[in-house]
Amino acid sequence: MTHTTVIGQPLSRIDGWRKVTGGAQYAAEFNAGPELAYGVIVSATIGNGRIAEIDSTEAEAAAGVLAVLTHRNAPRLAYRPHKGFGVDPLEGERLHILQDDHIHHQGQYIALAIADTFEHATHAASLVRVDYSEETAVTTFVAANVVPPDTAYRDWDRVGDDRRGDADAALTTAPVCVTGEYIIPRENHHPIELHATIAAWEHDTLTLWDKTQWPDNVRDEMAAVFGIPAANVRVISPFVGGAFGSGLRVWPHVTLAALAARYVGRPVKLVLTRRQMTTGVGYRPRTVQRIILGARHDGGLVAIRHECEAETSMYEQYTESVVNMTQYLYSCPNVATHYRTAAMNVSTPSFMRAPGEVSGSFALECAMDELAVAISMDPVELRLRNDTDHDEHRKLPFSSRALRECLMAGSERFEWGRRNPRPGSMHDVKGRVKGWGCAGATYPVYTFPASARAQLLGDGSALVSSACSDIGPGTYTSMTQVAAETLGLPIEQVRFELGDTRFPPAPAEGASALMGSVGSAVRAACAEARRIALARAGEKDSDDLGDVMRRLGEPIEAIGSINPGGEAPRYSMHSFGAVFAEVTVDPYTGMVRVARVVGAYGAGRVINPKLARSQAIGGIVMGIGMALMEHTALDERYGRVVGGTLADYLVPVHADIHDIDVIFLHENDPHINPIGAKGLAELTTVSVAASIANAVYHATGRRIRALPITPEKVLDVPES
Numbered sequence: 001m002t003h004t005t006v007i008g009q010p011l012s013r014i015d016g017w018r019k020v021t022g023g024a025q026y027a028a029e030f031n032a033g034p035e036l037a038y039g040v041i042v043s044a045t046i047g048n049g050r051i052a053e054i055d056s057t058e059a060e061a062a063a064g065v066l067a068v069l070t071h072r073n074a075p076r077l078a079y080r081p082h083k084g085f086g087v088d089p090l091e092g093e094r095l096h097i098l099q100d101d102h103i104h105h106q107g108q109y110i111a112l113a114i115a116d117t118f119e120h121a122t123h124a125a126s127l128v129r130v131d132y133s134e135e136t137a138v139t140t141f142v143a144a145n146v147v148p149p150d151t152a153y154r155d156w157d158r159v160g161d162d163r164r165g166d167a168d169a170a171l172t173t174a175p176v177c178v179t180g181e182y183i184i185p186r187e188n189h190h191p192i193e194l195h196a197t198i199a200a201w202e203h204d205t206l207t208l209w210d211k212t213q214w215p216d217n218v219r220d221e222m223a224a225v226f227g228i229p230a231a232n233v234r235v236i237s238p239f240v241g242g243a244f245g246s247g248l249r250v251w252p253h254v255t256l257a258a259l260a261a262r263y264v265g266r267p268v269k270l271v272l273t274r275r276q277m278t279t280g281v282g283y284r285p286r287t288v289q290r291i292i293l294g295a296r297h298d299g300g301l302v303a304i305r306h307e308c309e310a311e312t313s314m315y316e317q318y319t320e321s322v323v324n325m326t327q328y329l330y331s332c333p334n335v336a337t338h339y340r341t342a343a344m345n346v347s348t349p350s351f352m353r354a355p356g357e358v359s360g361s362f363a364l365e366c367a368m369d370e371l372a373v374a375i376s377m378d379p380v381e382l383r384l385r386n387d388t389d390h391d392e393h394r395k396l397p398f399s400s401r402a403l404r405e406c407l408m409a410g411s412e413r414f415e416w417g418r419r420n421p422r423p424g425s426m427h428d429v430k431g432r433v434k435g436w437g438c439a440g441a442t443y444p445v446y447t448f449p450a451s452a453r454a455q456l457l458g459d460g461s462a463l464v465s466s467a468c469s470d471i472g473p474g475t476y477t478s479m480t481q482v483a484a485e486t487l488g489l490p491i492e493q494v495r496f497e498l499g500d501t502r503f504p505p506a507p508a509e510g511a512s513a514l515m516g517s518v519g520s521a522v523r524a525a526c527a528e529a530r531r532i533a534l535a536r537a538g539e540k541d542s543d544d545l546g547d548v549m550r551r552l553g554e555p556i557e558a559i560g561s562i563n564p565g566g567e568a569p570r571y572s573m574h575s576f577g578a579v580f581a582e583v584t585v586d587p588y589t590g591m592v593r594v595a596r597v598v599g600a601y602g603a604g605r606v607i608n609p610k611l612a613r614s615q616a617i618g619g620i621v622m623g624i625g626m627a628l629m630e631h632t633a634l635d636e637r638y639g640r641v642v643g644g645t646l647a648d649y650l651v652p653v654h655a656d657i658h659d660i661d662v663i664f665l666h667e668n669d670p671h672i673n674p675i676g677a678k679g680l681a682e683l684t685t686v687s688v689a690a691s692i693a694n695a696v697y698h699a700t701g702r703r704i705r706a707l708p709i710t711p712e713k714v715l716d717v718p719e720s
Helices: 016-020 118-126 167-173 215-226 252-264 274-280 357-374 379-385 403-414 475-487 514-537 545-552 609-628 688-700 711-716
Strands: 037-043 049-055 065-070 109-115 129-134 158-164 176-184 196-202 205-210 233-236 268-271 287-295 301-313 335-344 433-444 450-456 462-465 494-497 556-562 574-585 592-602 659-664
Touching: 037 118, 037 252, 037 274, 049 109, 065 118, 065 252, 109 118, 109 252, 167 287, 167 301, 167 335, 176 357, 196 252, 205 215, 205 252, 215 233, 215 252, 252 268, 252 274, 287 357, 301 357, 357 379, 357 433, 357 688, 379 403, 379 433, 403 433, 403 574, 403 592, 403 659, 433 688, 450 475, 450 514, 462 475, 462 514, 475 494, 475 514, 514 545, 514 556, 574 688, 592 609, 592 688, 609 659, 609 688
Parallel strands: 037 268, 205 233, 301 335, 462 494, 592 659
Antiparallel strands: 037 109, 049 129, 065 109, 158 335, 176 287, 196 205, 196 268, 287 301, 433 574, 450 462, 450 556, 574 592
16 A cells, blocks of 8 residues: 655645635634623732722723623632643632632732623723722742741642752762852743633533633633533634643633623623733743752763742642753752742743743753853763763653754754854954854653544545644644545545534643644544545555545544553653854843854654744744843832833844754654654753853853843843
């Protein structure tokens, strides 16, 4: 049999034409009927306390207003226990919206104006009057550490130690030690598409058009909140205009939209403002990391101590894997890691692209660069010298590990050998000082339970579906490629559908796990459908499944599922990479520009190299923003976000991005999942900021350990 070879081809996005012509419908664009009403949120203006009085009389009397919901008149909701696997914090309880008068953080939703037009709802929201009984808000790490001992959150501050060997003892005798404190500010998700929900009830059945990375989780959460069967909730989300982790959890605005629709008996649309995005859908938490590396003069690591303190809310304990990569990336006999949370009057942080690892890599990989300088060793050579063939923390072999190959391939492409190691010794043609930096990267490989349906039709075409989402990586296209190759059909005869809870269940599109999870389920469903078709036709094999189906003249359906397990306990599963950056620094203004980046990645089987390259470019651009621009400024008196728009929160634009080169190593890993895909979205952001910071040191001789690296820091930070 000759299968159609589709996997590995650089196909353009199947859904691209719909997106550029306006045919793709996003959450706020669906037509829920002529009775559609609009909701506008009223947010708290204090960081801690209670609502003493809330007066909606004037708002309720305004033109077009249908209702104003507050904690005084909102129906009591069931709020049954529910935690989405891996996305909701294990400790604490989500906010029960409009259920009491308690204010936990600035920006908390305290009322909703519902009207016949968006303009009427906006005006009504401005008329709601609120008086508060204000209490002191905990908004800094210093204050968080002196919370009274009788607080309900006293057991949340220490997640626990993890160690092997005796790092403290080894550090006292290490010939060389480097120590540093690394600070990453809060960073917010700012995708192009604002979070939005349209809710409509028909008797006891709820339909939601929602921006989400996990439709099934929205269904289950709404069933828990409203105390109804999950079968009574349908979630539709065929297109998502970027999310970066903000759509993994179900946020309070989704509940508000559903609550409002039921209250007024009409469909309700609710779209967050850009400012509401800063406190309503999570963010990368501020972290302060302290790291000590001990080594021999030949570069061999003998001890690592890595500690992290990160912000979380008062009502939930959100934690990240900031220190995890330190436990296995390099060979070292003595490692101690510690993660501590600081509970404050803030909204709960959440996942933001490469959560944990992208923060931890900044500290670890900058510290490795500092060690290389301390012992006068090339930074690439230092990393190669500390490479390992097994996970020393878990005492397991890696299913595959390409760190060495990534470092070698990246350095060759970058022409690292031409680097003069002396800081400030290299210049570009315009006379600006030039610096080169590198960093190793890694991210875990996850595979989650997933299902898909394959339907073979009598005209020789196929329809494949799963309830997953597509937040932008090209899921429609890559899943169609897997289906077409497995079935042996031309790609134009295969259609893939997603984003509807009526389809077979799927995990979240997060943690770079969707391709390996849903892709494997698609493969299983298509293989089973093909087997059934050939069996019915009395054939052992066929070069033309479409012809077989036309002869059968009747549809065939098969469900395929994947339940991870098997070899997973026997291997440590991770993807690896290496990032090389060149910066130029204007010695008079301190302005840093990233001239070029080379990223080399070992990420298993690449289903579509065109889409993969796009993912890598996006991840690297996000890393550039993290290094040089992104910073959510807070007024520490109240925990209020200063600014809160894209005029205040800087992200890279086209003029900031220059040469980006991406290398994918051929990597066959038979242990991770049936299609061998490790995922790329997270990996390609990890360590970009570290490579840029290291390049800035090489250019200036100044070690900047607090992001973002702004001109003020370049000019003012004393030489280390």
